[in-house]
Amino acid sequence: MFRRATGLLARPIISSARARTRPFSTDLPATETGDSNFIEAWKKVIPNIDPPKTPISFMKPRPATPSSIPSKLTVNFVLPYASELASKEVDMIIIPATTGHMGVLPGHVATIAELKPGVMSVHEGNDTTKYFVSSGFAFIHANSFADVIAVEAVPLDHIDQSLVQKGLAEFTQKLSSASTDLEKAEAQIGVDVHSALNAALTG
Amino acid sequence: MASTSAAVPFWRSAGITYVAYSNVCANLLRNCLKEPHKSEALTREKVHFSRSNWTDGKPQKPTLRSDTPED
Numbered sequence A: 001m002f003r004r005a006t007g008l009l010a011r012p013i014i015s016s017a018r019a020r021t022r023p024f025s026t027d028l029p030a031t032e033t034g035d036s037n038f039i040e041a042w043k044k045v046i047p048n049i050d051p052p053k054t055p056i057s058f059m060k061p062r063p064a065t066p067s068s069i070p071s072k073l074t075v076n077f078v079l080p081y082a083s084e085l086a087s088k089e090v091d092m093i094i095i096p097a098t099t100g101h102m103g104v105l106p107g108h109v110a111t112i113a114e115l116k117p118g119v120m121s122v123h124e125g126n127d128t129t130k131y132f133v134s135s136g137f138a139f140i141h142a143n144s145f146a147d148v149i150a151v152e153a154v155p156l157d158h159i160d161q162s163l164v165q166k167g168l169a170e171f172t173q174k175l176s177s178a179s180t181d182l183e184k185a186e187a188q189i190g191v192d193v194h195s196a197l198n199a200a201l202t203g
Numbered sequence B: 001m002a003s004t005s006a007a008v009p010f011w012r013s014a015g016i017t018y019v020a021y022s023n024v025c026a027n028l029l030r031n032c033l034k035e036p037h038k039s040e041a042l043t044r045e046k047v048h049f050s051r052s053n054w055t056d057g058k059p060q061k062p063t064l065r066s067d068t069p070e071d
Helices: A005-021 A036-045 A161-177 A181-202 B018-030 B037-044
Strands: A073-078 A083-090 A092-097 A100-104 A111-115 A118-124 A127-133 A136-140 A145-150 A153-155 B048-051 B063-066
Touching (some): A073 A092, A092 A145, A127 A181, A181 B018
Antiparallel strands (some): A092 A118, A118 A127, B048 B063
16 A cells, blocks of 8 residues: 555655646736737737727736735625625625634735635724625635625524524424434534524624 | 545535535525515525436427426
8 A cells, every 4th residue: 555655645746846836816916908919910910900809808807916915905795696795995804714703804815715604794994784694705815805705695684583593493403303414414504504693693 | 645635514424515505504594584585585596497308319308397386
């Protein structure tokens, strides 16, 4: 079993060294607005007609990473059916990552965080807006842009406390009476979501 | 030698994919909302699709899954 170990160990070192020279997508400079090679080649052959626009020129270029830490964090909070916050400048957001509630300030290191059901709060000056997020991801880029995506997110006052209590009791009961792995997992998910909801309403 | 991956979440080891887990969480959240937000949200859960297998270049009878009643 260990005869091939030296060979296998050597390979990852080389490939990881090659991989490390590739920059992370969050550290790249601002993206281009058009393919310059294509446009030059077009102008050489057909100088009279304007070159056609490619999809990349319609997209807004990603802002470059500034050399000094910006004062505000720009947040895009999107749901499948609506965009809650679109490029909103805020001071801080606290996201419910699976590793715990994480505060994101401008200049935060680039991170991809998976979110667990919990409360996301957006702090702007003295106002705090809280949303309960069902699950999703948060992408924090090196240029102090944060994209939070969730399947479902509601402001806390849209949640009905009595339904939460009922759901929690129901799923706790299902968890204790579950037999197969699948039933146990489903009941556990129910307990997690409802207890997070409960904590959000009472905390 | 071969490295084991990090500890898998309980739902993954029980056979649920992330997409299914995320949808279950979203549905549980929608069921705990106050009216009228609840009824708006429940419309978002509705799934409607029609699927047909093709053999020999011809579509077979389609299976229809729809949460909205046929008009």
